[in-house]
């Protein structure tokens with residue numbers, strides 16, 4: 235299959251970087267009770283007062299929800315420190331440290347790296363292709379890097395961009411251009427891999443990247459933005475990204491099973 239037969243904005247362009255979304259892409263999709271993360275936080279903060287804990291959890295959830303909604307309307311990013319401050323909590327308070335530890339413990343089962351990622355990233359690097367991460371997140375770089383280090387893949391990341399460290403969220407063109415700059419490859423030679431059509435297909439294509447969609451996530455309707463897009467390829471298994479990229483590099487073998495038909 236030639237790149238042009240793969241559809242989308244293919245062609246004979248080189249692939250020199252592949253940049254990945256995090257939640258639902260590098261991590262398998264989990265449906266997470268987003269209220270419960272803040273109940274865990276608040277119970278650890280107000281250990282002796284369940285009424286105050288309930289009020290804090292509701293305030294933090296509302297602040298986080300408002301942050302994500304802003305992101306979907308004006309592409310602005312948010313940070314966990316701002317969310318807990320909006321909920322009336324001081325960041326330096328020892329109780330806040332304990333509460334953040336409880337929050338992380340809540341998230342821990344949902345942060346594990348997909349087992350396909352290590353062989354996929356090694357395969358890309360074997361081909362001389364750089365590996366990037368670009369995540370819409372309220373968490374810090376250190377938090378994300380701790381997760382990658384725990385799972386033995388941090389050394390395979392050439393560049394990582396977290397929206398919490400920028401003014402933007404996906405799908406803003408600015409954040410994709412920033413990610414391309416960080417990975418050191420012009421957008422036309424970058425491929426983006428993600429699970430959301432608005433953020434992860436429309437976004438990268440708007441700056442000239444190719445987009446591979448991972449269609450696994452059961453994304454809540456209130457988080458979806460309706461958009462008509464066609465990914466350049468679909469990876470039903472993450473490891474299929476290798477065969478898709480090989481096809482674009484002109485090195486694919488006839489009979490590849492990876493879908494490149496969308």
Ligand SMILES: [Mg+2]
Nearest residue numbers: 255257258429
């Ligand atoms: Mg995602």
